[in-house]
Amino acid sequence: MIIGERLKQCRQRQNLSQEMVAEKLAVSRQTISNWENSRSYPDIERSIHLAELYELSLDELLKGDQKMVKNLIRSTNLVKIGRLIALSIFLNLILVVGLVFIVQYWWSVALIGLLLLNICWLFILTIWFI
Amino acid sequence: MRITLLIVLGISFVVSVILCQLLLWQLVRLDAIARKIARPGLVSWLASSNQNMIGLFAYITLRRQHAIIAELDQPAERQHLKIRLTTSFVVMFSLFICLMGILFLWQ
Missing domain, CATH: 1.10.287 (Helix Hairpins)
Incomplete structure (x- = not known):
């Protein structure tokens, strides 16, 4: 599964909106949308924050997306x-x-x-x- | 004999400079397209046409506001261009050193 779909799934599982995630990570809602549609990728720092937010390990978050x-x-x-x-x-x-x-x-x-x-x-x- | 060698080296040097310039333009253009920067051709020409690399440094600084878009990126082509550019630059520099060596020895 590509990272974008994974991020969207994890966010929906936590019942969070894109705006809420954007606020927690201090980025724009558009950035979250870009990540979930695989138009761009988060950097390592934000990847770690996303993993913490979605209650996953970094390995689980990135696994499968080479x-x-x-x-x-x-x-x-x-x-x-x-x-x-x-x-x-x-x-x-x-x-x-x-x-x-x-x-x-x-x-x-x-x-x-x-x-x-x-x-x-x-x-x-x-x-x-x- | 020396004059012939000088002419051959001189022409080779000019050709390698043009090749380097072209490859650098292509590389910067590829990066500008991947970042969806407006007018990638013009931006890459402005970035790559300086002799003291100030245009390149300005481009690298200013492109930070534009993240790479995965769908538009071509990492394989980018890598290929980098290798070709590095090789042509090394050839250009070697020809330059040979030219300087011949000119100094001639005196």
Whole structure:
């Protein structure tokens, strides 16, 4: 069974309306509707709250919906990649500042090399973040 | 001989740059369609046409308001595009290093 149908079934079993669930999770009613119609998926935090609300374990809630599980894994990976991107941008800034102050030839060449590599790494990370 | 090599590398580099640009445009467009962003073609062109990636970062920041719609998403195609883009970027960068190496050695 796909996650949307499961969420709807569980909500109806608990005699809750979409508005009530939306209020408890601090999202809009439209968001709950989107989840139940599989137009989008809840993130991990809201999945945990939904499991608590519907008195199910997370495993029971997600079981059978591989797409949902893959989406959660992808979201977690995206957070890690986002942090790496921020770190690369910061490193870029340090290297550029270093280039401004360094006057020796070979140190400048080394910094430029590192800067180029960092830019490549940043570009590849950004591609995988999309 | 050197001039021929320089011309061949130069043309290959330009072709790889164009290919990279095209693949990046396709990837961003795919993501924009999956998020039901208006005018995905124009948005992806604006995001991918900058040289300093500022357009890409702006797109990544602004797309947070639009969640992915599962029905419109194509994860397999997205993955495929990412791999192709990464490969073409690595080729482009290698050609750039070769070009720079030849130009410096020539002097």
